[in-house]
Amino acid sequence: MRSTSEPSFGQERIWLLEQLLPDTVMHHLTMAYEIRGPLDPAVLSRAAEAVVERHAQLRTTFHERDGRPFVTVHDSAPPVLRVVPVASLDQWEGRAEEERAVRFDLSELPLMRITLYPIGDDHHVLLIVLHHILTDGAGMGVLLDELSDAYAGLHDGGRWQPADLPTTYQQHVAQERTAATDGSWTKDLAYWRERLHDAPAVFTMPGAAPRPSRPTLSAHAAQASLTDADVTALQEFARRHRVSPAMVLSAAWVATLSRHCGDRDILVGTSVSGRDRAELRGLIGLFMNVVTLRVQAPAGTSFADLVTRVRDETLTAMVHRRPPFAAVVAELGRERSLAYNPVYQILFNNASRSTQAFAGVPELTSRRLPLASAALQTDLELVVAPEADQRTLLNLEASADIYEEATAALLLEHMVNLLRHGMAAPDTPVDQLSLVTEEQHRDLLRLCAPPRTPLPDVGSALELMLASIDKNPDAPAVHSGSRRFTYAELGRHAGQLAERLAREGVTRGDVVAVHLDRSVEALLAILASWQLGAAYLPVDPTYPRRRVEFILRDARAQVIVSGPGTAPDTFAALGTRVVVVDEVDGDAADGPPLTVSAGGDGEDPAYVIYTSGSTGQPKGVNVPHRAVVNFLTSMAERPGLTHDDVMLALTSPSFDISVLELLLPLMVGARIALASTEDARDPQRLLDLVTNERVTVMQATPVTWDAVLALAPAHLRLRLALCGGEALTRPLANRLCAVASQVWNMYGPTETTVWSLIAPVRPGPDDEVVPIGRPIRNTSAWVLNSDGGVLPAGVVGELHLGGSGLALGYRGRPGLTDQRFVAGPPETGTERLYRTGDLVRLRLDGDFEFLGRADSQVKIRGHRIEVDEIASLLRRHPRVRDAVVVARDDGAGNRQLVAYVVPAGLSAPTAQTNESR
Incomplete structure (x- = not known):
């Protein structure tokens, strides 16, 4: 005989999950006990049969009719105890894992397995595996208690006569089903509807991996x-x-x-x-x-x-x-x-x-064995x-x-x-x-704020270049195509340009706009500006005219240094004087030497670089000489550059990583191999340049590295490869390690002077994250929560950077400066910190790990872009009511900006979207 009925709500939910995840063992309940003493397997088997006979749930199977489950309770069930000898407790663990992984068929008995593993005559392990659809944790306790009581009663030929059960599980199910329809739960459900209606749908922790559509459990x-x-x-x-x-x-x-x-x-x-x-x-x-x-x-x-x-x-x-x-x-x-x-x-x-287990049997002792959930x-x-x-x-x-x-x-x-x-x-x-503990907190402070080291006793970064010129006057400084310049020639050309700028009124504290692409002339303009105590302002000639005009007006440039190809009326509306520099020769005539202006100070601006702004307007970052000196001296130590190196310079001066390519080689007496605009755009030409100039050190963004390595010959070898500007993936890191003796991952925003954290990279598994490393010299790095509290290792928060690399702020934007450059918490000594907007965590090994942005900023090919700036500009168009800009992968690993526009005059924002690339 057998009877059928409805399952409980809980059973129905488990049954549904089993249909959706047919290979899962997530509902296997297990418990295991090590038993010492003369345990009789035959008595244990009879005890198990008695418990199964007493409880209808242990004789229940589950079936489907018209897409819904129903329950069948059987009058009898097959034996559930098996005896499997093992040689040791260690061997049992392996057998137990195998047993736990064997799935139940919900439509067939039994849905419980009891396995006894004899290790010796008086040493056993008992494993019970039962499907959760039959019972819960408390029910597992009832099962063990009754199995123990039945064994004690049946031992030595006795009987087990428990009191009758006052009710059945199926009677409970019937009451539950009635309550679901008679309004018994109305107030309770109303409470949950009100309490949870606006609750977060999914708990997320920053740094967690994306959820798979079908979890492995x-x-x-x-x-x-x-x-x-x-x-x-x-x-x-x-x-x-x-x-x-x-x-x-x-x-x-x-x-x-x-x-x-x-x-x-x-x-x-x-x-x-x-x-x-x-x-x-x-x-x-x-x-x-x-x-x-x-x-x-x-x-x-x-x-x-x-x-x-x-x-x-x-x-x-x-x-x-x-x-x-x-x-x-x-x-x-x-x-x-x-x-x-x-x-x-x-x-x-x-x-x-x-x-x-078996507490009522005097000669047996037991202890529960730990088991992870299935x-x-x-x-x-x-x-x-x-x-x-x-x-x-x-x-x-x-x-x-x-x-x-x-x-x-x-x-x-x-x-x-x-x-x-x-x-x-x-x-x-x-x-x-x-x-964390007090000791862990002290260790954290040492990782976030390493001991400071003295800076070189110089008033400006130019003094570092001058020392190298004096030391290596006849050494090659720059190769640009067929043009060759020694250190002395470079210095004399820069001195000549400084004289021209001085005649145009440039003095200490002014801004000199460098409207030139990567070139020897751009480098000369930088050095000449510094001789006069002025800051240089790189302006990419390929920028849209309106952006160029905004930058020049906003920075209040005293002079614009431009090339002979610039149209005469390009800057007419600005009223700013223009100094046109022709292509110079390496064989310079006797000219004034490059010198340092009197009264220079490390806090004087060295350069102003404009970055994307969320308000719709770019913002100029004022970087002082103190920060440049700290950056260059730190880079000379780690990753390290020597006078024997040849460094490729392929970055536009308007991108701040050019500071490393143009100035670090000059500081240490190395040679610069200057890439032309055409070289920088063509990976094959870049590779040819690297080979012909015998380049030993190259810095690039991941996008550029990817393009170069795709064409790289098998014999390509570099001493040092630097990668920054965007997140470095492990597959690309491994490819770089195959062509370079040393690979370093570099991280840093413009506001803290090029690179602030660096990490040596070694080959690793493709799913391993490449860290962004540890602070460079005289730099502190803090992970703070939204309230400005210091977070310990492992906890995700916003990265804040401080130290000698900190910029002065945003030019002419005191309010914005105060928003982004903030006082740190007490642990930092309330030092001034820059809020990067980047989510990171300090790993237990002391390296920082980048996890994404806390705002809408993105990076495309290494360039920092505030998508809100683009959206703000799009909204100004008379035919645009609203716009959203996102960065999207094109499926081939290339990121591009996509703008979604709601045309003016539409009645509903969701009625139409136009995609613009």
Whole structure:
């Protein structure tokens, strides 16, 4: 005989997931015990059969009719115990993993397997694997208790005569189905609809990997233990604040997650037994439910206040716990996805104390063996497990699909530290609770702010060049096509140009616009400007005329240095004097030597470079000589450049990485191989130039490197390859390592002078992230949260940079300067820091890792672009009502800007979009 009926809501949800993920073992519940003593397998088998006969759930299968599941309860079931001898406990672990991975067919009995592994006559391991659709964690405890009781009763020929069960699981299901239709849950569902209607749909932590559409459900596991002192403090804190210890731990968990993700609105699922009535407590069945705690902690919330919020949220949720989670999800109407659990993706469970197997059998002793879950059902699952010796274990599993292996251990470590600090100082705002120990904090400060070293005693960067000219007057300085210049010739030409600029009125503090592409003449203009104490302003001749005019007006350039190909009326509207420089020869006549103007100071501007601006207008960054001196002297040490090197200069002077290519070789006595505009645009010509000029050092953006390496001959070898401007992928890094003895990844915004963090690169797996490295000399790098607090290693925040490389600010923009150049927190000594807008984290190995932007800025071929600037300009057009600009990959690894425009006059913004490339 057999009977059929409907499944419970919980069973129906599990059945549906099994259909969508047919290969999953995520619903396998397991427990294992090591047993010492004379265990009788035959008696154990009869005990298991008795328990199966007593509980209908263990004789249940699941089937489909018209796309919906139904349940069949069988009168009998096949034996569930197998005996599999093993040689050792180590061998059992491998067998157990295999056993746990064997899937159940929900339409066939049994849906439980009990395996006994004899290791010796008095040494066994018992493994129970059961499908979650039959029962829950509490039911597993009932199963073990009854299996133990039955064994004790049947041992030595006795009988097991338990009391009759007061009800059945199918009667519970019938009551649940009735409640779903008679309005019993109306108030409860209304509560959940109101409480969760505007809650975040998906929990995300910066730096997590994109979610796969079909998760693997594999997990990284970590474990931490609260000390006796911790447990005592926890119990006392809970008593004093009239909460349970679990509520305090839940609050610490929420606070840790909030600190890591930067969100103050956290959803956490927590399990409730569902066995509210006494007659249900001895049943094997799926009663467990999950309620969602929505914990909101505004800025300034103290740890004590957070604990109170968690208590109130928990108690209110428990009042409305009756509807099954599946019914709440249906009520919310949330979009379903296999990629993540609906409503919550974080689980907090307070486990009951471990049950001891065969406690009623005097000659047997047992201990529970730890087992990781077969598969993770949420992104993060924390289980608090009190142990028999009064310890409390914290077991955390993190989805391997989206989190790195170290994440679970790091989260637990931070949670324990935050808990200790919160209990010791409960009135402290959560945002200020320490995630690390005092020793770890000291180590963090040393990584973020390495010891400073003295700068060269010079008033300007020009003095570094002059020292090299004096030391190497006849050495080759620059090769540009067929033209050759020694250091002495370069100095005399620069001195001659400085005289011409002086006659045009250029003095200290002025700005000289260099309207030239990469060329010897552009380099001369830079040196000549510095001789007079002026800053140079690179203006790319290929820029649109309106942008050029804006930059020249905004910078208030005293003189414009331009080439002979410039049209006479190009700058007529500006009223600015123009100095036209013809192509000079290396064989210079006797001219005035290059000198340094009197009264120069390291804080004088060395150059002004305009970058994209989110307001629709470019902004000029004022970089002082102090910053240039620090940058060049640091680069001369690491990655290092010597007088024997030949460095390729292929970057436009309007891009600040040209500072390294044009000036670092001159400082150390090396030679510059200057690429023409045509060379820079053609990868094959670049390769020919590298070969013909015997280039040893090359710097480029990832896009340029990719194009060059695609054509590179097998014999191409460089001493040093530098890559920056955009994120360096591991595959490209590995290709660079194949052609260069040294490869360095470089990172830095214009506002902190070219490169601020650098990292040596070695070959590695293609899925490995290439870090952006550590600070260069006299540079500090801090990961701060939105409130300006210092974040420890592993936590994602906004990178702030300080030190000698810091720019003076934005020219003529004091308000914007104050927004981006800010006072650091106390740990920094309140030094001035630049907010980069880049999301990073400090890795445990001391390197920084770039994770993306905190705003709308993007980089295309190494150039920094504020997409809001472009959108702002598009909106000014009379035929455009609105515009959005994004960076998009074209499918071949090339990023391009795409503008989506809403034409003026449309009634609805979504009616039409025009794509412009």
